[in-house]
Amino acid sequence: MDLADLTFVGITHHHSDHNADLGTLLHLAWCDSLRTPVEVRGPRPLDEMMEAFFRFSDADVSTRIADEGRPPFRGLVRHAEVHQAGVVFEDDLVRISAARVEHPPMDAFAYRIDTADRSFVISGDTAPSEALIDLARGADVLVHEAIHLPSIEASVARSNGTRLREHLIDSHTSVDDLGRIATAAGVGTLVVSHLVPADAALPDEDWIGPARRTFSGEVLLAHDFRVI
Numbered sequence: 001m002d003l004a005d006l007t008f009v010g011i012t013h014h015h016s017d018h019n020a021d022l023g024t025l026l027h028l029a030w031c032d033s034l035r036t037p038v039e040v041r042g043p044r045p046l047d048e049m050m051e052a053f054f055r056f057s058d059a060d061v062s063t064r065i066a067d068e069g070r071p072p073f074r075g076l077v078r079h080a081e082v083h084q085a086g087v088v089f090e091d092d093l094v095r096i097s098a099a100r101v102e103h104p105p106m107d108a109f110a111y112r113i114d115t116a117d118r119s120f121v122i123s124g125d126t127a128p129s130e131a132l133i134d135l136a137r138g139a140d141v142l143v144h145e146a147i148h149l150p151s152i153e154a155s156v157a158r159s160n161g162t163r164l165r166e167h168l169i170d171s172h173t174s175v176d177d178l179g180r181i182a183t184a185a186g187v188g189t190l191v192v193s194h195l196v197p198a199d200a201a202l203p204d205e206d207w208i209g210p211a212r213r214t215f216s217g218e219v220l221l222a223h224d225f226r227v228i
C-alpha cells in the first residue's frame with residue numbers, strides 16, 4: 001500500500017514479532033508523504049512505547065521539519081491503549097472492534113474490521129478463545145493463528161524445555177481446534193496464519209487439512225502478500 005494512505009494500525013500484543021516495526025512504519029510513512037493522521041491502538045504499554053519512539057526519532061524528525069518543511073510527526077500519530085473489549089475506532093468506512101484473547105502472560109486482543117460489504121477478524125496470538133468466537137460471529141473472513149504441536153519438540157529441545165512447551169500449548173491454538181472454532185463462529189472463510197513453529201517445513205495440508213474435517217467453509221493458508 002501507499003504509506004501516505006495509512007490510517008489505522010492495530011497492535012494485538014507486544015511480543016516482538018507483532019510490534020517490532022511499529023515506530024519505523026509510522027516514521028517511514030511520515031518521511032514519505034503522510035499528511036493525514038494515523039490512529040494507533042494496542043494494549044499497554046503502547047502509550048509509553050510511542051512516547052519513547054518519539055524521543056528515539058526526535059533528532060531526525062526535528063531536522064526534517066526544519067530542513068524539509070514537514071508537518072509535526074507527533075501530531076499525525078494518535079495513539080490510545082486498548083484496555084477492554086469494544087469498538088476501538090470508527091469512521092465512515094470501517095468499524096474496528098476488539099476482544100480480549102488468551103495469550104498469557106501477555107495482554108492480548110483480537111480485532112474485527114467491519115466494512116459496508118465485508119467483515120474480517122484477526123485473532124492475533126491466542127489459545128482457543130470464546131471471546132474470539134463471539135467477536136468473529138458471522139464474519140466473512142477469520143484469520144486465525146495456529147500451532148502444530150508435534151513440530152514444537154525441536155524448539156523445546158533447544159530452549160528451557162518444559163517451560164517453553166507449556167507456554168506454547170497455553171498461549172496458541174492447535175491446528176486440530178481451528179475447524180471447531182470457525183464452525184462455532186459461523187465464518188465464511190478461515191485463513192490459517194502465524195504458523196508455529198515457523199520453521200516446521202510441513203506440507204500445506206498439515207496446516208489446513210485438520211480444519212477441513214470440522215469446518216465446511218473455505219480454508220486457506222496465509223502467506224506473505226496473499227490477497228483475500
Ligand SMILES: [Zn+2]
Nearest residue numbers: 013015103125
Ligand atoms: Zn505472541
